Amino acid sequence: MVGNKAVVYVGPGEVEVRDIGFPDLVLRDGPGVNPLNVGRKCEHGVILKVVTTNICGSDQHMVRGRTTAPSGLVLGHEITGEIIEVGRDVEFLKKGDLVSVPFNIACGRCRTCKKGDTHVCLNVNPDRPGSAYGYVDMGGWVGGQSEYVMVPYADFQLLKFPDKDQAMEKIRDLTMLSDIFPTGYHGAVSAGVTTGSTVYVAGAGPVGLAAAHSAQLLGASVVIVGDLNEERLAQARSFGCETVNLSLHDNLGEQIEQILGVPEVDCAIDCVGFEAHGHGKNHTEAPATVLNSIMEVTSVGGRLGIPGLYVTGDPGAIDDDAKIGSLKIRIGLGWAKAHTFVTGQTPVMRYHYQLMKSILSGKAQIAKAVNATVISLDEAPQGYNYFDKGAARKFVLDPHGLVK
Template sequence: MKALVYNGPRDVQVKNVPDAKIERATDVLVRITSTNICGSDLHMYEGRTDMEAGRILGHENMGQVIEVGKAVDRVKVGDSVCLPFNIGCGFCENCERGLTGYCLTVNPGFAGGAYGFAGMGPYSGGQAELLRVPYGDFNCLVLPPDAAEKENDYVMLSDIFPTGYHSTELAGVKPGDTVVIYGAGPVGLMAAYSAGIKGASQIMVVDTHKDRLKLAEQMGAIAIDDTEGAGVERVLELTGGKGADRGCECVGYQCCNMHREEVPNLTMNNLVKTVKATGGIGVVGVFIPKDPGAQDKLAKIGQLAFDFGQFWIKGQHIATGQANVKAYNRKLCNLIHAGKARPSGIVSHELSLDEAPQAYENFDKRKDGWTKVVLKPGK
């Protein structure tokens, strides 16, 4: 099969590799029809993780079931399915609690497993023609009959839509709340979209990329251009000086200032400044235990100079971590099927798998107009 293989920093290549196959009785084999490039993939692409050479990338996957293991009885050959990026067993303590992003069995010694991701187990990614899905009955979301018609919407259920929604859950967004979101990339845009679904009264999105801020405006958010570093003042102005009820961090450890210099603590401290006293903050941007490639000494060992005194004195609360996709994907799927959600509005490019290396390069450079890339292995 063809697959996108990580060779090393900024070096990915489409290669012919052995076909993915059923390995255990609970596995499902999927022919991939859509697979997204995620901002999290760029951390690995840039060599900022411990991703091993030879691994297949891709954790946002959708396709058609072509084979099932002997122990699979719910999912059928021919089903269109979307796969949560986090792999769960369905029976450990965390999975039973709905915390499938922190499964205790699929990646021994670590809480959580995922496709094609550094440190998240040995599982191959789905930027390929075929994908093996462990615990298929549990991990496959079988899609409605309009799956082909709305494919670019449904593939967003693998990660980006639930992750944006998760940030609003962590922050505690409720109807009528004011919300500030740092980051107008795909996750931030989906957070803004989700805040709208939840009935937020005012949604502000802060970024420096004008093309992405335009998309935020199209979703009904107030776009705040932080190019000159005045984003904090603008949020406070719009909220009468008190700050937003809720805030979402959708950038992560490679956030940059107006000079495009990495400042790992920037968005976290800006959230403390722009969320009101007693407000909630949800963090879904990726922060890692160590970042040897960082310029900042603290960031090298996974630490931040966090304004904890201000955070404490304001009585704010914070929740963090990757989305437990299965906690949200079925309900969000229902919204897509009913025509009440269209997350594909952020898609900027639909390309073949062979075009993936160039797509990674352009996406990594944050070229204008490159917001969300969907790869079509069968194209």
């Protein structure tokens, strides 16, 4: 019997690599699986041999103990793999196909999926619209930081790469299509980035870097990235961004004025989320900081893209309001400036085909932008540790040693 090693959340600050057993085309009971999803048959699904799977900042929120994730949850929602088993009801995919898996799980049949809002599918999570692999309160679909994983609704969801050899040559870039690249791109599109735009990106983690690169692809004239981590800011400068070190400066508008001549930008993107800190040398956690600061520096009538994660349950929050996701946001300022806000999961399928073509043509250099760093599955706990300490890297797990 073939085993299946996977990265499992144990408790705050701790992950382990364990054997979880080979998957089949049924959602079995396990940590975090919604009881109403237990036993769900997935003949519309496939089994993948995982080629690459990435560590995400959203995973890190769980590992820090900042969500209600249960011990034993199998992590990982950024998955690229080769199909090794095909369900009875799969018609258009076959064994051997190399595919990218959107992190959103979507049935393709409900009202929202038919509208293209695959990030809020109505049929895959009994708790709320929307679902994802290996994530708390998302229905319990088993994560993909593993050697093998089951993926449902395969015909609808999976993005097949047209040439396997070409794809493996570009795999460090293509692995970003499952989440980070579409998420950054969605943030930029939601913010209204277009030719000549001036853009502020809050956060120089992997999603922030992906948003910054996306803004460049969309024609922005100047992209400014703000963060508290100088190593990550250096990574943003490596592909042409301006930067602001917010651990040294507490007035964002003044720093933007030094770059642009005016203290505002056309649009802004929040790539930080609910674990935001205040600005300045003595910064502490202040979860509404980014939302309030981007309203302050975005011009009247501007748009705010908010792909950064905000949750409804944060046991480690600084106060009782923040524990349920209630933050002190200056909504009056946003109203007065007629801002448009776009929040929520990214509908990956809206973007991944175009972004794949951009990668294969050489136009997009997302692996370079986010400093993709390949490690083995067994090195995942170390990767989580480095990432938590602010490493300017996007860790890509290679469970079978297939990446050159």
